[in-house]
Amino acid sequence: MKIENETGADVATLRWIGGTDGYLQMIDQTLLPTEFREIECRTVETVWEAIKKLRVRGAPAIGIAAAYGVILGLQTVAGSDRGRFDQRLKEVSEYLAGSRPTAVNLFWALERLQKLADLSPELSGGEMHQRLLDDALKIEQEDLQMCHKIGEVGARLLAKGDGVLTHCNAGGLATSGGGTALSVFFEAARQGKEIHVYADETRPLLQGARLTTWELMQREIPVTLISDSMAGWVMQEKKIQAVVTGADRIAANGDAANKIGTYSVALLAHAHGIPFYIAAPSSTFDLSLESGNQIPIEERLAEEITNGFGKQTAPEGVDVYNPAFDVTPAKYIKGIITEQGLIQPVTKEEVSRVLSTADA
Numbered sequence: 001m002k003i004e005n006e007t008g009a010d011v012a013t014l015r016w017i018g019g020t021d022g023y024l025q026m027i028d029q030t031l032l033p034t035e036f037r038e039i040e041c042r043t044v045e046t047v048w049e050a051i052k053k054l055r056v057r058g059a060p061a062i063g064i065a066a067a068y069g070v071i072l073g074l075q076t077v078a079g080s081d082r083g084r085f086d087q088r089l090k091e092v093s094e095y096l097a098g099s100r101p102t103a104v105n106l107f108w109a110l111e112r113l114q115k116l117a118d119l120s121p122e123l124s125g126g127e128m129h130q131r132l133l134d135d136a137l138k139i140e141q142e143d144l145q146m147c148h149k150i151g152e153v154g155a156r157l158l159a160k161g162d163g164v165l166t167h168c169n170a171g172g173l174a175t176s177g178g179g180t181a182l183s184v185f186f187e188a189a190r191q192g193k194e195i196h197v198y199a200d201e202t203r204p205l206l207q208g209a210r211l212t213t214w215e216l217m218q219r220e221i222p223v224t225l226i227s228d229s230m231a232g233w234v235m236q237e238k239k240i241q242a243v244v245t246g247a248d249r250i251a252a253n254g255d256a257a258n259k260i261g262t263y264s265v266a267l268l269a270h271a272h273g274i275p276f277y278i279a280a281p282s283s284t285f286d287l288s289l290e291s292g293n294q295i296p297i298e299e300r301l302a303e304e305i306t307n308g309f310g311k312q313t314a315p316e317g318v319d320v321y322n323p324a325f326d327v328t329p330a331k332y333i334k335g336i337i338t339e340q341g342l343i344q345p346v347t348k349e350e351v352s353r354v355l356s357t358a359d360a
């Protein structure tokens with residue numbers, strides 16, 4: 001996403017500054033909405049920490065950050081022989097792959113850079129470093145275009161005056177463009193459909209309350225914040241005509257992992273006869289997994305629930321379970337909105353058809 005800071009200058013969710021000896025700049029999302037601050041990552045370790053701590057978060061943004069993390073990690077060996085360069089590339093990729101397990105975009109970006117390096121063993125370390133940076137920049141550009149196309153494909157599914165519910169933040173802050181689910185809303189609004197967004201608060205880290213409402217308000221899209229437990233009642237009150245969320249990893253059969261609570265929202269939508277859509281780029285598909293029960297689910301620290309945002313809200317020492325994601329079975333997903341078209345019905349055959357048609 002691009003917004004203006006108080007000086008009127010453009011700021012982006014994340015961006016690379018300079019050449020191969022440059023650095024990564026990003027908005028520290030843990031501080032929003034009360035503080036807007038950009039931070040600089042000048043080492044691969046600071047990128048790892050930023051991903052782990054959710055300073056940068058959301059599947060596509062994590063992939064882009066990891067690609068730039070590789071460039072940073074290779075800065076010390078760019079002048080070395082190719083053997084040393086390749087060894088360091090492997091070490092840096094493995095290190096970054098250990099930051100968060102669920103969003104496949106992270107692994108997708110790392111594999112893409114590794115494959116590129118494997119293709120040209122004749123290049124020197126310095127030449128390969130430049131080529132990898134060019135590709136990392138390309139990943140960011142492609143993501144921007146994917147967001148735009150997702151918006152176009154998804155906006156067709158919404159009607160004038162619709163109330164739409166979203167969970168977590170699948171917006172510009174989670175991508176280099178306008179987001180996935182939020183691109184759909186931005187495009188629908190641009191077309192004059194006058195939609196009204198309901199944003200789930202998204203316990204425990206409040207990506208919906210802190211980030212989604214902030215983004216929508218920046219873009220002047222009408223938004224109402226609700227706590228997660230209100231979603232069913234708001235549907236019952238007929239305020240919601242569609243649900244659109246993002247995803248972190250989608251298996252070959254269309255089962256989709258997204259922020260914890262998404263599964264409950266999908267079940268509620270099903271019970272109320274409301275279409276539930278996922279919006280995600282092709283880089284979020286993991287076709288090596290047959291179904292969603294093979295998707296690794298990140299577990300995060302108990303303190304995120306017991307001491308969220310510095311306030312203790314549970315007894316000291318209480319047992320806590322804190323999975324960060326859940327998996328919505330394909331049967332509850334009406335369609336998957338991708339930059340390559342709409343996957344509907346959500347079946348293994350249709351996933352494969354839509355994704356391979358676009359590649360051909």
Ligand SMILES: CSC[C@@H](O)[C@@H](O)C(=O)COP(=O)(O)O
Nearest residue numbers: 057058059168170174246247259
């Ligand atoms: C376009 S972002 C899609 C998903 O990554 C998003 O919905 C989500 O679940 C993010 O989780 P987070 O833990 O904030 O990284």
